[in-house]
Amino acid sequence: MANKAVQHLMQAVPRGQPLDNDMLRDLGIGSVQASYMVKAGWxxxxxxxxxxxxxxxxxxxxxxxxxxxxxxxxxVGGKTALDWYGVRHNIAFRQRxxxxxxxxxxxxxxxxxxxxxSYQTTQLFDNSFLPMQGLKSLPNGSPYVLVSVPERALLELASDIGKGQTLEEARNIVVTLRNIRPTVLDQFLSHCKRVKVVRLVRDLGLWSGYPWGQDLQKHVDRLGSGKRWSNRTRDGERLTLKP
Structure with missing residues (x-):
């Protein structure tokens, strides 16, 4: 009986896939049988x-x-999502x-x-935004691994600047980001409630020199003209963004 259960697991579960009690139950293995399989070395x-x-x-x-x-x-978001789409500056030996x-x-x-x-729960968008919008699995990837589309990943990359992500590297990444869809980017920026993120995306867009980055001031204006946004980053540098 246990041998059949192990064979079923090996056939039904991708290699390297950890399993919880719910997953095992869906495969017909209860908690008592799972404990036995642990003791038996399977x-x-x-x-x-x-x-x-x-x-x-x-x-x-x-x-x-x-x-x-x-x-x-x-x-998967931000820098990693962009990297998985082939947009990167450096190739890390062991990528975070x-x-x-x-x-x-x-x-x-x-x-x-x-x-x-790394993991974060920063809420970039207003309450009218669907949390799962702009998330999808990659072709030939696991259907259970969702990845931000490049436009959402760009906002997440901007959010990470000053929190372990440098502005210099973000600029180097953005200059290779040619295929941003302006209408999709506008949709995300229209729901973004973070002043820092909207202003950084505007600045990164201008820095890129691509057409998608040339008409983003309207999103900054939506959040109010305000004053210069300034904050000290984790590495001690001062990040200042104009209105």
Whole structure:
């Protein structure tokens, strides 16, 4: 009976995919049987309620798919999303995966052992914006791993500036971002409530020199003319954005 369950798991579950109790239940394996399979050496327990086939290792996409069952609107965003679309400046030896979600989450320790990542819950958009808008799986990618479209990723990249993301690198990324869709970008900016983000996207658009970046002042004006926005970044530099 257990051997058949293991064979079923190996056939039904992608390699590197951690499993929780709900996933196991969907595969016909209850908690008692899962505990037996751990004792028998067919499953390893990563943490409470998290399992993996013995001899397997959690993959990047498998980890994200596992977390997506626990974190509302979890997705790959910002710099990582752009990189996965082929828009990048430098190729890191071990890239940090930028994750966004709608609520705080206490990540189990095994996640950071197998994946270098950052996570944030900054709310960029107003209440009329659908949280899942602009999120989709990539062609040939896991259907359970959602990624920001480039226009949304651009706003997330801007949000990260000063919080571990440098302005210089963001500029170098943006100058390779030729295929931004102006109508889609306008849609995201029209719902963005963060002054810093809107102003940075405007400045990055102008810096890029591409047509999509030439008519973004209207979004800054929507949030009010105001004063210069200024803040000190984590590395001690002063970031100042004009109205």
């Amino acid at each position: 499953l390893q327990r990563l943490s409470r309620g998290a399992y993996l086939l013995v001899g397997d290792h959690p993959s990047r996409d498998g980890i994200i798919a596992f977390l997506a069952n626990r974190i509302p609107c979890l997705h 995966v930028v994750l966004w979600g709608c609520s705080p989450y206490d990540f189990p320790s095994w996640v950071s052992k197998h994946m270098l990542f």
